[in-house]
Amino acid sequence: MSDVTGIGVGGGDVLGERRRLTNLAYRLLGSLAEAEDAVQETYARWYAMPPERRDAVRAPGAWLTTVAGRVCLDLLGSARVRRERYVGAWIPEPLPDRREWGGGGGGGADDPADRVTLDESVHMAFLVVLESMTPAERVVFVLHDVFRYPFAEVAGIVGRTPAACRKLASSARRRVDTAGAAHAKPAAARQAGVVRDFKEAWEAKDIGALVGLLDPAARMAADGGGLVGTVLRPVDGADRIAEYLLFIAGKAPGLTLLERTVNGRPGLVAQHDGVTVTVAAFDLADDGRIGGIWVVRNPEKLRPWLAFGAAAASG
Numbered sequence: 001m002s003d004v005t006g007i008g009v010g011g012g013d014v015l016g017e018r019r020r021l022t023n024l025a026y027r028l029l030g031s032l033a034e035a036e037d038a039v040q041e042t043y044a045r046w047y048a049m050p051p052e053r054r055d056a057v058r059a060p061g062a063w064l065t066t067v068a069g070r071v072c073l074d075l076l077g078s079a080r081v082r083r084e085r086y087v088g089a090w091i092p093e094p095l096p097d098r099r100e101w102g103g104g105g106g107g108g109a110d111d112p113a114d115r116v117t118l119d120e121s122v123h124m125a126f127l128v129v130l131e132s133m134t135p136a137e138r139v140v141f142v143l144h145d146v147f148r149y150p151f152a153e154v155a156g157i158v159g160r161t162p163a164a165c166r167k168l169a170s171s172a173r174r175r176v177d178t179a180g181a182a183h184a185k186p187a188a189a190r191q192a193g194v195v196r197d198f199k200e201a202w203e204a205k206d207i208g209a210l211v212g213l214l215d216p217a218a219r220m221a222a223d224g225g226g227l228v229g230t231v232l233r234p235v236d237g238a239d240r241i242a243e244y245l246l247f248i249a250g251k252a253p254g255l256t257l258l259e260r261t262v263n264g265r266p267g268l269v270a271q272h273d274g275v276t277v278t279v280a281a282f283d284l285a286d287d288g289r290i291g292g293i294w295v296v297r298n299p300e301k302l303r304p305w306l307a308f309g310a311a312a313a314s315g
Contacts, residue, residue, distance in 0.1 A: 014046065014060045021068050022115040027142050028072040029079070030092035030127050032304060036112040038075060042068040062153070069139055069157040076135035087226030089234060091294050092127040093301040094279045097261035101308045113304040118264035121146045124281035124294045127263070129179045133172050140165045141172035186284045192259065192266040194290060195282055199257050199268055205249055207242050214238035215285040218292065225298030228277075241293070269305065276305040 021042060025035035045067055046054065057063050083090045095113055116122065121142075130138050139158050143149045144165070151162040151169075158165065194213060201209035220241045224230035235241050255277075258269045262281040270278035278297050285291030296302065 014043075014064070017061050017064050018043075019115040020061075021064060022112055023117055024065070024142070024147060025068055025072055026095075026112075026116050027121055027127075027130070027146060028069075028139060029075060030131060031301075032093050032095065032112050032116070033300075034075060034079070035116075038068060038071045039112075041071050065149075066157050069143060073135055073139050073158060076138060080135070087224070088230065088232040089221040089223050090131070091221060091223035091296050091301075092124065092131065094124070094262050094267075094281060094294075094296050094305075095122065095264075096305055096308070097264070100261055111304070118261070120264070122263045123265050123283070124263050125179070125283040125292055126176070128292075128294065129176050132175055132179075134168075136160065137168045137172040137175075140168040141176075144169050145173070186288070188266060190288065191282065191284055194284060194288065195266045195268060196259060198282075198290065199259060202245055202249060203257065205246055207246055210242035210245060211238045213290055214241055215287060215289040215291045218285070218290055220244070220293040220295065222295040223298050223301065225300060227299055228297045230295065230297050269308075276302055276308060279305060 018039060021039045022035055025038040026032055029035050029038065042064055046060075046064060054060075095116055095118065097118055098114060120126065130142070133141065136158055140154055140160075143154045143157065144151060149157075151165045154165050155162045160168070198210070198213050201213060216238050217236070218238050218241055219234050219236050220231075221234040222230040231244065235244050252270075252272075254272060256271045258271065260267060260269045262269075262279055265281065265283075267282055268280045269276055270280070277299075278295060279302060280296075281294045282290055283292035
């Protein structure tokens with residue numbers, strides 16, 4: 001993978017590093033809220049230093065990256081414990097592409113969601129694989145393979161030797177390869193067409209069409225966080241997923257489904273009375289059918305989407 005931002009670790013304006021740090025932290029943590037907290041903590045440590053110490057830092061960008069990486073590493077360790085107690089599946093926080101909402105909301109340049117570059121290193125299938133890694137694997141892999149930091153610099157951030165970091169990166173790559181999360185990106189128009197067909201089949205309650213759009217080995221996971229109702233365990237197989245989707249269609253009248261970009265790929269957003277209540281991300285299998293569906297209903301993870309109301313739905 002190429003450098004997400006094209007920005008190195010050199011100096012420059014300290015506050016100008018915020019976008020790069022947010023990009024890094026989101027990929028490391030899978031949560032926009034936690035990423036923003038990590039970046040805030042990084043800047044807090046920077047400004048807590050006496051002015052003379054800050055002036056002595058030759059490369060502020062490198063300093064900030066090191067601190068942010070260590071903060072995220074610590075957060076990942078505690079997050080693993082919290083997620084073991086999480087109700088149902090834990091799915092990374094989905095991100096909107098505000099440009100397609102026709103001015104229907106958004107916080108502008110100061111909003112953390114607007115600082116995250118929507119590329120292949122944030123598509124949901126990839127983020128879910130990152131969740132399976134150990135904290136050290138994830139930090140090393142993201143820093144080296146996604147952001148292209150040399151192992152010598154990564155070693156200083158995670159407190160390991162360069163050789164140990166190479167082993168961690170290799171282990172992480174095997175996880176990605178095994179999960180198939182690094183397969184070629186489908187053309188946006190191709191995935192958009194499949195998602196549109198899926199939307200229309202769901203609205204028509206056409207179980208045959210739904211089954212035909214799903215890979216036989218497809219898996220669907222949903223995240224309600226214990227705050228809203230949803231399936232607690234992944235649903236496997238095209239037939240079972242289609243049956244569950246029709247069950248939900250009967251239980252959720254009045255929903256409006258919108259075709260919108262989710263983490264850089266075509267997905268669906270469900271709104272009720274103009275309020276976003278569900279965001280669904282999709283991944284296509286090699287045969288072009290849907291292989292993975294990630295449904296986020298936890299309202300705490302939908303905050304970046306709540307600014308988009310009914311006025312934007314027609315955009």
